[in-house]
Amino acid sequence: MGSITIQDHRLAGATLLPDTFVDYYMPRANGEFVKIFLYLLRSVHAPNAYPTLSSLADVFSCTEKDVLRALRYWEKAGLLKLNFKEKELEEIVLLPISETLSATRRIPEEDGSDAGLPLPPAAELPGKIEGTTKQEEETSSGENSAGKGADSRQPVQISSARLRELKNNEDAKTIAMVAEAYLGRTLSTTDLRHLLYFYDELHFPENLVEYLVEYCVSRGKRSMHYIETVGLAWYKDGILTLKDAKAREKLGKKNYYTIFRAFGIRNRDPIPDEIAAMDRWLNEYGFSTDIIGEAASRTIRKTGQPSFPYADVILTAWHNAGVKSLDDITVLDERHRETRKASEPDKKKPSGTPKTTNRFNNNFQPRTYDYDKLEQELLNSQESGKH
Known part of the structure; x- marks a missing residue:
């Protein structure tokens, strides 16, 4: 596999990490994705830096597929552009974050969702959810950690426009079919927008989304809110594959x-x-x-x-x-x-009793x-x- 050229259209001579990235993008992203992005920033100004997917995978002890998944995530966020030649990654172009931020703030969908805003501000992040019932809060394998202390904003979901784009996506159709089989009902448009958020935005593989539904149903929980809470907790804990x-x-x-x-x-x-x-x-x-x-x-x-x-x-x-x-x-x-x-009632105590110390x-x-x-x-x- 050939070397990859990295171009930087930003200020040269320093590894910059704008406040916008920290405040706006980093809280939502998976930790491994953040590390790979920061490594790219550093590599731009390293002499003779011509990384490959293989070398990046070696640095982070992961697979080339994991590296590519991270790169696609940041491309979708608008922070970089991937250029391929004959299906092989040839170039990564880092884009100015400030320009990207304004470009992503497009007019919301008719249904009120921010289709053009892939990464909401930190104050609106879905990492924690409140307003659940006691039964919904009793989640397992770490999902409680994703269920506390946030606002009552609209739950995470893809836009209606994006759902229409995924209509002919084979993975999306399989996820919907399997989920309906487990849940024993036809999924509504809202259900699909919530469920496919994990596939399309958080980049869960198809089999992980299916297993997420199976996992929740096996515990007697069939609400989409519960499935969403568990899925967000998995993402927060770095569970990104079926094996994980x-x-x-x-x-x-x-x-x-x-x-x-x-x-x-x-x-x-x-x-x-x-x-x-x-x-x-x-x-x-x-x-x-x-x-x-x-x-x-x-x-x-x-x-x-x-x-x-x-x-x-x-x-x-x-x-x-x-x-x-x-x-x-x-x-x-x-x-x-x-x-x-x-x-207890005072009893005669010998004078000069030494004070007990904490060992x-x-x-x-x-x-x-x-x-x-x-x-x-x-x-x-x-x-x-x-x-």
């Missing part, structure tokens, strides 16, 4: 059974409510299986049974207290004992919480539920 998604699911299942063993549960699979709880502990709270195992042990000792709601009270308290490690839990326990001891990292400043009160609230709620 299956590896993530395999790791998730391994963690489930590790947690189950900590609870003493064997010979059955987790039910949806248990999966939702474990996903929250692992992904939203960011706890290791060791920390969750400690909560499971305390649950068994206190209740005599593998109560997920009881463990959730413990883990939520730890999360709110800023726990990140088992040592943090030890610090929290020590402070809890000191608090309880101080609240752990002083960077950990746990928040105060009433562990006993939380436990009692859970027990009371369980009792009231029986009536």
Whole structure:
């Protein structure tokens, strides 16, 4: 494969990264795509820089197809132009970002969508979504991380004009057919605009979009909002191939059974409510299986049974207290004992009692919480539920 020439129509003599790129383009792009684009900027002014797809793939430990996918993404964003000769990439032309930005702000579609705006400002990014129901928020394999703290703007979707352009696209037709088979219904135009966003804008391969739908349906979730939330979380976590998604699911299942063993549960699979709880502990709270195992042990000792709601009270308290490690839990326990001891009636204490020092990292400043009160609230709620 021949060398690729890179032309720069921007200011020479420096590797520039305009604020517009940081504010406007970078937050939306996949991290690997950003790295490849930055490498191109640097390569322009490197002496004798004639990279090939193969050499770029070697630099980033990925495939040539991954590199080309990144380049096509930036071409679609309007930041560069790819020139081919006999189907072989020959030249990459970097375009001025300021000019590109004004060029992309075209008149919106009749339906109100910004067809000419491939990358919205950072304040409008779809990385986090709010306004979901509790059931929709209980997503798995990291999708909770994509479901919080954003505005209530229009969900991500391709334009009506772009949907018409994809009408005869074989991949798009296959995605629609497979999705309808899994969901058991005919997809509306709005459904297709949401679903094909992952294929057309985020560059998910056809089989990954199909697997996304299959994954959600297998968990009893058929709403397009849920599918969108999971898909955005995958993109945020760098899951861009079917292999990535299956590896993530395999790791998730391994963690489930590790947690189950900590609870003493064997010979059955987790039910949806248990999966939702474990996903929250692992992904939203960011706890290791060791920390969750400690909560499971305390649950068994206190209740005599593998109560997920009881463990959730413990883990939520730890999360709110800023726990990140088992040592943090030890610090929290020590402070809890000191608090309880101080609240007991005064007893005769020998004078000159040395002050207890913290043998752990002083960077950990746990928040105060009433562990006993939380436990009692859970027990009371369980009792009231029986009536």
